[in-house]
Amino acid sequence: MTDQQQLRAAFSTFLTGVTVVTTSASDGTPVGFTANSFTSVSLDPPLLLVCLSNTLNCLEAFEQAQHFAVNILSSSQQDVSNTFAAYDGDRFEKASHRTGNNGCPLLNDCCAWFECKIHQRVDAGDHTIYIGKILDYQYEESDPLGYSRQGYFSLQHEQMARQLHASSPDVVTGYLIEVDDCLVVRKQGDQCTLPEALAGNALEQLHLELQDGKINHSTGMLYSMFQFGDRGSHAVYYRCRAKTAPIDLTNNLHCLPIAELPIENFETKPVRSMLARFQREHATGSYGIYHGTETAGNVTPVSDENTQAYRS
Ligand SMILES: Cc1cc2nc3c(=O)[nH]c(=O)nc-3n(C[C@H](O)[C@H](O)[C@H](O)COP(=O)(O)O)c2cc1C
Structure with missing residues (x-):
């Protein structure tokens, strides 16, 4: 990794929401881009800021503008985030929107939006900080879209898992731990399991x-996150990354190449299907969250590490 990639990776550990920052170009064309550098700044006067890369195609429109808006995306708007981060065509054709009282494009179905007058532009290295004075805003109760380590996530799912852990002692917690292109697996003879345990002492162990x-x-x-049909008990699996070193595997824990996982050697069917999905998703870098029963459920895409336009 280059120094810049290292720094980017360190910055990306900071958990943020996702916004789309919009303005109207001098000919009235709506422009906008995805940004997670949004920060609330002051209540009195009401100020916020966002950092604009000096390489943005739409920078000129912002330089000429007097107003801009910040739209905070909800968990159902991952596609909107990808559109405003990477799509080269008319981004607003793909996202329903309206015009605010101050002429800024406002996206529909967001958690919140703020329409601002440009208060100050501050040169800051390869970005320009835009500080906006909030003229108008609105917020909803919807679940926000989260972003961390270059992947999306939704608190809604995390909350469901937390409730499950709190309400039922009969929950298996397991981990898909990636170490480079390998997965940490417990192996006894041919028999494989993931690192997993029932709540309580075994999980602490x-x-x-x-x-x-x-x-x-x-x-x-x-x-x-799924329910075992016969027993009514649940299993919750988390995906995590461990650094290559130092890693010290004992107690039958092994790192097996993900592309060659011996899936048929895992005991239960839902774990086998989960691993088959994991193998496919690892190959593309696009992950989802499964929620359902042993046999039927939905996969919600929540992390798309390949559609990262914000990588230099
Ligand atoms: C989650 C996420 C956060 C981003 N945050 C910022 C940001 O804070 N500032 C920025 O200038 N670009 C950010 N980007 C990158 C821009 O969205 C991307 O470069 C976009 O395509 C720029 O639009 P343009 O076509 O006008 O250059 C982010 C991208 C993603 C996916």
């Missing part, structure tokens, strides 16, 4: 074991 192996699984994102 597993966490200690992973800690001993210097496997940092604490930043995991929800990957699959």
Whole structure:
């Protein structure tokens, strides 16, 4: 990794929401781009800021504008984020919108929007900080879209998993721990299982074991949540990444290449289907969250690490 990529990776550990920043070009054309550099600044006067890369195609429109808007995306708007980060055609044709009182394009179905007058532009390295004085705003109760480590996530799913852990003692917690292109698997003879345990002592033991192996699984994102039909019990699996080194595998824990996982050697059918999905998703870098039963459910795409336009 180059120094810039390292710095970008370090910045990306900061968990943010996702916004689309919009303005109207001098000929009235709506322009906008995806931004997670949004920060609230001041209540009195009401100020916010966003950082605009000096390489943005739409920079000229912002330089000439007197107003801009910040639209905070909801968890159902991952496609809107991708459109405003990467689509070269008319982005507004793909996202329903209206015009605010101050002439800025406002996207529909957002968690919140703020229409601002440009208060100050501050040169800051390869970005320009736009500080806006809020003239008008509105917010809804909807679930916001989250972003961390170059992947999207939704708190709604995380909250569902947390409620499940709180309400039922009979929940298996498991981890898909990626180490480069390998997965941490417990292997006894041919029989394979994921690092997983029932809530309580066994789970604490597993966490200690992973800690001993210097496997940092604490930043995991929800990957699959399902009910075992026959027993009414649940399983929740998290996907996480461990650094290559130091990793010290003991107690039958092995790193197996994801592309060659011996899926048929895992005992239960839902885990086998989960691993088959994981293998496919790992190959494309586009992950989803499964929620359902052993046999039927939905996969919601929540992380698309390939559509990263914000990588230099
Ligand atoms: C989640 C996410 C956050 C981003 N945050 C910013 C940002 O804060 N500032 C910025 O200038 N670009 C950011 N980008 C990149 C722009 O959205 C991207 O470069 C966009 O295509 C620019 O539009 P343009 O065609 O006008 O250059 C982000 C992209 C993503 C996916």
